[in-house]
Amino acid sequence: MNLDKKLSTLKYTPDENSHLKPTQEDCVSCKTRSCINACPAGVYEWLENENKLLVKYENCLECGACRIICAKHSLNWEYPKGTKGVTFKKG
Ligand code: SF4
Numbered sequence: 001m002n003l004d005k006k007l008s009t010l011k012y013t014p015d016e017n018s019h020l021k022p023t024q025e026d027c028v029s030c031k032t033r034s035c036i037n038a039c040p041a042g043v044y045e046w047l048e049n050e051n052k053l054l055v056k057y058e059n060c061l062e063c064g065a066c067r068i069i070c071a072k073h074s075l076n077w078e079y080p081k082g083t084k085g086v087t088f089k090k091g
Contacts, residue, residue, distance in 0.1 A: 003042060007059060014058040015084040020066070021076040027053040035066040035075070061086055 020043070027033065028051055035053075036044045041061050045054040062085055067077040079085065 011087040018057040019080045023074040026072040026074040034069040038065045038069045
């Protein structure tokens with residue numbers, strides 16, 4: 001089962017604003033960008049042409065891995081507000 005198929009088993013209620021706020025200046029100078037590989041949902045993508053980190057926060061599973069692995073400790077991470085965010089249908 002590929003990632004898209006697995007993610008389709010979840011329900012998301014996206015907030016209007018991202019609950020994941022990287023400090024883009026730190027992302028530019030980061031040598032690892034470990035968040036890209038650590039995220040099980042493929043939330044992060046480095047945009048070479050724009051020199052910035054794309055954050056598809058609507059797909060976040062709220063696992064916290066990116067917050068822990070950020071080499072610069074500069075990711076402002078909060079849970080989505082109220083009833084927004086992910087709902088696990090299967091437990
Ligand atoms: Fe990805 Fe987990 Fe970070 Fe959400 S909390 S962006 S799922 S690593």
